[in-house]
Amino acid sequence: xxxxxxxxxxxxxxxxxxxxxxxxxxxxxxxxxxxxxxxxxxxxxxxxxxxxxxxxxxxxxxxxxxxxxxxxxxxxxxxxxxxxxxxxxxxxxxxxxxxxxxxxxxxxxxxxxxxxxxxxxxxxxxxxxx
Numbered sequence: 001x002x003x004x005x006x007x008x009x010x011x012x013x014x015x016x017x018x019x020x021x022x023x024x025x026x027x028x029x030x031x032x033x034x035x036x037x038x039x040x041x042x043x044x045x046x047x048x049x050x051x052x053x054x055x056x057x058x059x060x061x062x063x064x065x066x067x068x069x070x071x072x073x074x075x076x077x078x079x080x081x082x083x084x085x086x087x088x089x090x091x092x093x094x095x096x097x098x099x100x101x102x103x104x105x106x107x108x109x110x111x112x113x114x115x116x117x118x119x120x121x122x123x124x125x126x127x128x129x130x
Contacts (some may be wrong), residue, residue, distance in 0.1 A: 026081040030074070037074040038095070041066055045102045058108025 044066035056062060078086065107115070 023081070027083065027086060030077045030081050031086060033074040034078055037071040038099075041068070041071050041099065042102055058106055059111055061105060 048062075048065050052062065106112075
């Protein structure tokens with residue numbers, strides 16, 4: 001009877017260790033995929049900006065050549081297999097802001113001028129936007 005209890009306890013401990021190892025491996029693979037796809041997206045955005053024709057007017061929206069599907073799949077995979085802390089890092093505001101900055105389009109004049117905070121001083125008169 002003691003032998004059966006020992007075998008059962010050993011199998012439970014072994015199974016638990018295998019599950020932890022598998023989960024850790026899946027998390028590492030998901031993190032690597034996010035890093036790879038992030039690099040691919042940023043490289044694609046840089047290449048797209050570098051190849052922007054000089055004849056294209058500022059603010060003109062050109063079709064994107066970046067394939068966003070692998071990036072979205074990598075983020076979805078993080079949501080499925082990763083711990084909460086890893087998912088928070090993957091969706092960190094700083095990383096998303098960096099991607100937004102890399103993909104931003106310079107609107108040029110007058111769009112940038114109109115988007116600014118437009119409060120002006122003329123003598124005693126102060127004009128503010130509502």
